[in-house]
Amino acid sequence: MEIERVALLARLELSMEEQEIFSRQLGSIIEYIDKLNELNTAGIEPTAHVLPMKNIFREDKIRPSLPRDKALQNAPVKTDDFYRVPKIIE
């Protein structure tokens, strides 16, 4: 597993030590998971979840929503009524 590439995809910084340990542990986990290849699954529908339901919509009606101060109460950094993030455009 190209652990550095996957960690970047996951937006997760790993120390050298973590990379080394995870490479070893995930290697043996994947080796174990490869036993799935013993099964011939050609033509078998995948199950994403077990309920025979899809596209559940609610009525398009206005309902009360979280007040702004409550929505912001857990923000690690905020300015006035906004979440504050590092600048992304020059």
Add this chain to the structure above:
Amino acid sequence: MELHTLSIHEARTALDKGEISPVELTNALFKRIDSVEPKIKAYVTIAREHALARATDAEGRIKNGDRGLLLGISLAVKDNMCTDGIRTTCSSKILENFIPPYESTVTQKLKDQGFILIGKTNLDEFAMGSSTENSAFGRTHNPWDLETVPGGSSGGSAAAVASDMCIAALGSDTGGSIRQPASFCGVVGLKPTYGRVSRYGLVAFASSLDQIGPITKNVRDSAMLMNIISGHDPDDSTSAPIAVPDFTSGLGRDIKGMRIGIPSEYFIEGIDKEVEESVKQAIRKLEALGAVPVEISLPHTGYAVAAYYIIATSEASSNLARYDGVKYGARTEGNDLLDMYMKTRAKGFGAEIKRRIILGTYSLSSGYYDAYYKKAQQVRTLIKQDFENAFKKADVIVTPTSPTPAFRSGEKTDDPLHMYLADIFTISVNLAGVPGISIPCGFSSGNLPIGLQIIG
């Protein structure tokens, strides 16, 4: 009468007759907490002031003739369900200071019946684990033997119920996280059918598998809590719009003629001899009560753990993408936005979370999706079909809940695969979406509880 030992049913009866008051009951539980919690460490947050205020309120309401199934009764809730205004950490540093701005549906339903929230219980971080050792706030100890684990991930809830630090509790179960700790702690734990209980306000781990359920001192309490927490919820698009039966109506009925399926694949090499003997004895007991044992086969059992660890980690990697240091949770500053994300998540998540995010991201990534994620979903179909076929021959399936009694702390922490295999008997149930309950069926020679799993 030692009030802290009461079940929900017993407490309700005593409260309604005026034999005890909610304040007395709550005080008795806090006295119990003060004496045993320092050794067991089942709670992340003990809501003492909140609970005592609610108890006083319940006292007045009962005097005024108010009724509620849980009025004056203290329950513990696993710390991955949002409780409005009360810290909800998921036993993670990243949510250490998170105060939910809303109430989860399950806890709202408990509130509607007048329950008292006594505290939030410890778990493996984000419910990922089988021992409650992976908590950012320290491990929970098994009340039967403090050197062993209480199971996980709902280990705090199971330990709190087993040691009488609450009347009952809620847990959540993605691959066995209610049933396995219930088995290790000698209490009753039920994972309902997928879709039966709303997950609105449950911090998501693996959305196609997660269910909330009760952990109780007996089966009657489990049925009573199921009556309260079940039902369709428009706020959870995966909750099933199906009428809720009265779960207590099945209590005390005889089981004459009930076909109990015994899967040959579950009594395998590696299963602890005492567990096997205890479960077989329980089966003989059921037979003596009139049930008819039927041999069945769940031929894909050996592939369940592998399929589960692809599906659960894939869903987790997606669900946990929300912890980005912006809207809630801890942030670690970086040089730019990407660096902030990377550092926030590096600092906020524990090792097991990182391991699973990496595995899940890998199995969903371009070029590997078909080989891992899709393959696992196809195997899931085969496992689901195994159960459909088995239920043509049997009314229920009976198995051990876990291949061993509680293991010693530290025994499996360095070997994640070994830890994952501890869930071998519970995982298929989540993949198939069917309900399962663990009930105590005996003790090992080391005086540790053994659990019997009944799958419906």
